[in-house]
Amino acid sequence: MSKPPPALMDKIVSLCKRRGFVFPASEIYGGQGSTYDWGPLGVELKRRVKDAWWGSLVYDRQDVVGIDSAIIQSPEVWKASGHVGGFSDPLIDNKTSKQRYRADHLVEAKVEKYRKKGKDQKSQVLQEKLNTAVGDNEALRQLILDEGIKCPVSGTDDWTEVRQFNLMFQTHVGAVQDSASVAYLRPETAQGIFINFNNVVTATRKKLPFGIAQIGKSFRNEITPGNFVFRTREFEQMEMEFFCRPEEAPEWYQYWQQQRFQWYVDLGVDPAKLRMREHAQDELAHYAAGCGDVEYLFPFGWSELEGVANRTDYDLKKHSECSGTSLSWFDQENNQHVTPYVIEPAAGCDRTAMTFLVDAYDEEGEGDDKRVVLRFHPRIAPVTVAIFPLVKKEGMPERAEEIERGLRRRFTTAIELNQSIGRRYRRQDEIGTPFCVTVDGDTLQDGTVTLRERDSMSQERVPADQLAAALEQRIEAWRRPQPAPAV
RNA sequence: GCGGCCGUAGCUCAGUGGUAGAGCUCUACCUUGCCAAGGUAGAUGUCGUGGGUUCAAAUCCCAUCGGCCGCUCCA
Numbered sequence: 001m002s003k004p005p006p007a008l009m010d011k012i013v014s015l016c017k018r019r020g021f022v023f024p025a026s027e028i029y030g031g032q033g034s035t036y037d038w039g040p041l042g043v044e045l046k047r048r049v050k051d052a053w054w055g056s057l058v059y060d061r062q063d064v065v066g067i068d069s070a071i072i073q074s075p076e077v078w079k080a081s082g083h084v085g086g087f088s089d090p091l092i093d094n095k096t097s098k099q100r101y102r103a104d105h106l107v108e109a110k111v112e113k114y115r116k117k118g119k120d121q122k123s124q125v126l127q128e129k130l131n132t133a134v135g136d137n138e139a140l141r142q143l144i145l146d147e148g149i150k151c152p153v154s155g156t157d158d159w160t161e162v163r164q165f166n167l168m169f170q171t172h173v174g175a176v177q178d179s180a181s182v183a184y185l186r187p188e189t190a191q192g193i194f195i196n197f198n199n200v201v202t203a204t205r206k207k208l209p210f211g212i213a214q215i216g217k218s219f220r221n222e223i224t225p226g227n228f229v230f231r232t233r234e235f236e237q238m239e240m241e242f243f244c245r246p247e248e249a250p251e252w253y254q255y256w257q258q259q260r261f262q263w264y265v266d267l268g269v270d271p272a273k274l275r276m277r278e279h280a281q282d283e284l285a286h287y288a289a290g291c292g293d294v295e296y297l298f299p300f301g302w303s304e305l306e307g308v309a310n311r312t313d314y315d316l317k318k319h320s321e322c323s324g325t326s327l328s329w330f331d332q333e334n335n336q337h338v339t340p341y342v343i344e345p346a347a348g349c350d351r352t353a354m355t356f357l358v359d360a361y362d363e364e365g366e367g368d369d370k371r372v373v374l375r376f377h378p379r380i381a382p383v384t385v386a387i388f389p390l391v392k393k394e395g396m397p398e399r400a401e402e403i404e405r406g407l408r409r410r411f412t413t414a415i416e417l418n419q420s421i422g423r424r425y426r427r428q429d430e431i432g433t434p435f436c437v438t439v440d441g442d443t444l445q446d447g448t449v450t451l452r453e454r455d456s457m458s459q460e461r462v463p464a465d466q467l468a469a470a471l472e473q474r475i476e477a478w479r480r481p482q483p484a485p486a487v
Numbered sequence: 488g489c490g491g492c493c494g495u496a497g498c499u500c501a502g503u504g505g506u507a508g509a510g511c512u513c514u515a516c517c518u519u520g521c522c523a524a525g526g527u528a529g530a531u532g533u534c535g536u537g538g539g540u541u542c543a544a545a546u547c548c549c550a551u552c553g554g555c556c557g558c559u560c561c562a
Contacts, residue, residue, distance in 0.1 A: 013555095018498050018512085030535075030553045091559065093488075100488075102559055153558095160488095167560080188562080223488095223559060230562095237562055285561095293561095304561065348562030371523080391519055422522035429522095438521065450521070457522070 008299045012361055013228055015372070019431050021045065021357065021382075022229060034225035034232055041431055044382035044412065046236070046353045050215050052379060053238045053347065056263055057213045064211035064240060065204055069192025071185055071217060078168065078184050080322035081191050081315065082286060089165045089223070090140055097154030103140045103162045104130065106149050108282070137162035167220045169233075185219035190344060192216075193241045194315045197327045208329055208340055209244035209252065215349065227300055229350045236349035241311075243329070243340035249289075249310055252343045257292045257308045260345045264294065264305070264352075268377035268480045269359050273297040287314040294347075296355050305355060306347035313339040356380050360432055374432030375455055378475040383433040384411040385471060388424050390440040392417055400439040403449065403464055410468055429454055434478070435471060439464075455481045 016022040020039035026032040038046055058066050078084045090103040107130045114123035126147065133139035141162045150157050169185040186192065193212045200212055215238045225231045244252050257276055265271050279291040291309040295302045316327040316339050328337045360374040378384060387404040389396030397417050404415045414433065416424045421438065428436055438450040448461045451470060462470045 014498065024554080033554070089559065091488095097489095100559055105559080165559085218562075220561080222561075224557090224561095226556075231560080235562065239562085300556095307562070346562060351562065369523085388521095390521065393519090420519075420522085420524055422524075424523090425521080426523045440520070452521080459521070 008358070008361065009228065012357055015361075015430065016042065016357070035234070036229050036232065041382040042353070045356065045376075045380065046349060048380050048382070049349055049353050049356070050236075050238065052267060053263070053349075053352075054213065054215065057211070057240050063206070063209065064213050064242070065200060065206065066213045066215075067193060067196055067200065068214060068216060069189065069196060071219075072171070072173065072183050073186065073192065073195070075183055076322065077191050077195060077319075078187075080318045081194075082318070083168055083184070083187055083191075084166075089167070090137060090162045091165055091223070092141065092144065092162045093160040094151035094154055094156065095158040095160060096156045097151050099151060099153045101151075103137075103144060107133075107140070107143055107147070110147050110149055137164060165221075165223055167222065169219045169221050187220050188218050188346070189214045189216045189237045189239045190241060190311075190346065191315070193239070194319055194327070194342075195323075197243070197316060198325065201329060208331075208338070209242060209248065211240050211242035213238075213240040215239075227298070227303075229354050230298070230303065232350065235351075237346060238349050238352075239344060239346040242343040242345075244343065245338060246313065246341045249312070249341035249343060253290060253292075253308070253310045256343050256345050257294075260306055260308055260347070261294055264296075264355070267356070267380055268375070268478075269296070269355060270480070273359065275302070277302075285309070287311050296359070298355075298358060303351075305351055306345060308343070308345045311342040311344050313341055315342065316340065371426060371429060373429040373454060375481060376432040376434065377480075378434040378478050381432045381434050382412065383414045383428070383431060384475070385435040385437060386414040386416060386424070386428045386433050387437045388416055388421060388439065390421055390438050394441065395444060396439045396441075399443055400437075403437065403439065403467065407468060407471075411471060425452065425457075435474065437467065 013022075016039075017024070019041060021042035023037045023039050024031050025035035025037045054066065058064050075084070091100055092103040092106070093100045107126065111123050111127050111130065114120075114126060126143075129143055133143050141159065144159060145157065148157065151159075168187050171183050171185060172181045173183045174181045193214055196212070200206065216236065217234060218237045219234050222231060222233050225233055242252060242256060261274065261276055264274055273296055275295050275297075277293045277295050279288075279293070284291055287309075289310045289312045291307050293304040294306040294308070296305050319325075320327045320339070326337070328339045330336075331338050356376060357374065360376045362373050362375055364371040364373065374381075376382075385407060387400045387407070389400040400415060400417070404413050407413050414428070416427070425436055432454070434454045436452040436454075438452065440450065442461075443449050443464065447464050449464045449467065450459050451462045451467070452459045453474070
C-alpha cells in the first residue's frame with residue numbers, strides 16, 4: 001500500500017535544495033542538465049573541504065607550496081600534455097542493441113581474448129593494428145568489422161560509424177573567432193603546475209622532494225555526467241604534484257596513498273566505506289606508471305574520490321620537448337640535471353563535499369519523532385554553533401545576540417529567535433550544526449548557558465564567558481559517533 | 488544519441504473531464520521555560536510550454552521543452 005521510502009540519494013538531494021546546500025542550476029529557465037549551484041550552506045561546506053585540504057598539504061608541512069594558475073593557457077600546453085590528441089574517446093554504437101561502446105575498448109577486449117586462448121601471435125598482431133588505428137576512425141571501424149567483433153548485448157555487428165568525442169571545451173580568445181584564436185578550458189589543474197615548475201623552483205629555492213598544490217575549477221565535456229554533483233562537466237579539483245628523485249618515486253607513491261586515505265578518515269568519514277583500489281595495468285592513463293584510487297561506497301556503488309598516480313617524468317619531459325625550455329632540477333651534490341618523477345594526489349572537491357553529506361546523513365526514530373541529522377565533523381560543518389534564547393522575552397534575545405557577536409570572529413555562527421526550542425535544535429541537526437547554545441533565565445542570573453551537542457543531544461551548563469574555550473575543546477575531542485550511523 | 492522514469496505551492500506529493508488540493512514549510516500575533524508544542528489569521532501556483540478535441544482540460548489527443556536514472560568516462 002505505502003510507497004517505498006525515498007532512496008537515500010533522493011533524500012539528500014531534496015535536503016540539499018531545501019536547506020541551501022546545492023541548487024539545480026539555471027532552474028528558472030528549465031534547468032541545465034547535471035549542472036549545480038552551491039548555496040549558502042554548500043559553499044561553506046566546500047570552503048571547509050578546501051581549507052582542510054590546503055591546511056593538510058600546504059600549511060602543515062614545509063615541503064609543499066601552492067599556486068593558482070590560469071584556466072585558459074596557451075593551446076600548446078594541451079598539445080604537449082596529450083589532451084588535444086589523446087583526451088578524446090572514439091565511440092561506436094550498435095544499432096540493434098542501442099548500446100554505446102569505446103571502439104578501442106572493443107578491439108582491446110578481442111586482443112585480450114586471443115591472449116587468454118594462448119593465441120599470442122594473433123593477439124600481438126591485432127594489438128599492433130590497434131596501435132596504428134588509434135586516432136583514425138575509419139580504420140578503427142574497419143578493424144572491428146574485420147575481426148568480426150559483435151555487440152555483447154545484441155550479438156550483431158550492426159555498427160554505426162566511429163565518432164571522436166573530445167572531452168575538452170573549446171573557446172575562442174580575442175575578437176575574431178578564427179582557428180588561430182582557439183583555446184581550451186583546462187581539463188585538469190595539473191598542467192598549470194608543470195609549466196610553472198621552473199618559476200616555483202627559482203622563486204622558492206625548493207629542493208627535491210617538494211610539492212606544488214593547486215585548487216581550482218576544471219572542465220570536461222563528459223559524455224555521461226550524473227549522480228548529482230558526483231560527475232559534472234564543470235568541477236573543482238584539488239591537486240598536488242609532488243616532485244621527487246625517480247628512485248624515490250615508489251616510496252612517495254605509497255606515502256601519499258596512505259596520507260590521502262587517512263585524510264578522509266580523520267575528517268570523520270566511515271572507514272568501512274573507504275578503500276584504496278590499485279589500478280590494473282590496462283586501466284592506467286598514458287602518463288601513469290601506477291595509480292591507486294581512494295574510493296567511497298556511495299548509494300550507487302564504490303566510486304572514486306581521488307586518484308594517487310605516479311605520473312613519472314612524462315609531463316615535465318613533454319613540456320621540455322615541446323616548449324624548448326628544460327624543466328629539470330639541478331642536483332648540486334651530484335652535479336647533474338634531474339627530471340623529477342611526479343606523484344600526484346588529485347581529488348575532486350565537489351565529490352568530496354558530497355561524500356561528507358552522504359556519509360554524515362543519519363535518521364533516528366520514526367514518524368513525528370524522526371530526527372534527521374548530518375553528523376559532520378565539527379571542522380567540516382557549515383555552521384559551528386547556533387545561539388538561541390530559550391524564549392523571546394526578559395532580555396534573552398538581546399543576551400543571545402551579544403553572545404553570538406562574541407563568538408562570530410572565531411566560529412561560524414547562527415542565531416534563531418523564533419519557534420520552539422526543540423524545533424530550533426532539530427533544524428540545526430538537519431544542517432549538521434554540532435553545537436547549540438541556549439540562553440535562559442539562569443543566564444541572566446549566573447551567566448551560564450546550556451551547551452547542547454548534536455550527536456548525543458546531551459546538555460551541559462557552561463559559563464558564557466568560557467564558551468569559546470569549551471567549543472574549541474569539544475571540536476578537538478570530536479569523534480565519529482559509535483556505532484556508525486546506519487541508513 | 489538510445490532506453491526507462493518523471494514534470495501540479497519553497498519541499499514531499501494527491502488529484503482520470505465539472506470552482507486547483509493536503510501535509511510540512513513560510514509570515515504576523517498570542518501562548519511558551521530544553522528536543523520537530525498549541526491557537527488565530529495569512530501568503531504562495533502561467534498544473535513545464537504550444538496547439539487540438541469539448542459547453543468545460545491538470546485530467547483526453549498531438550507536438551515540443553526540460554529534468555532524473557542507465558550505457559562510454561573519470562576528480
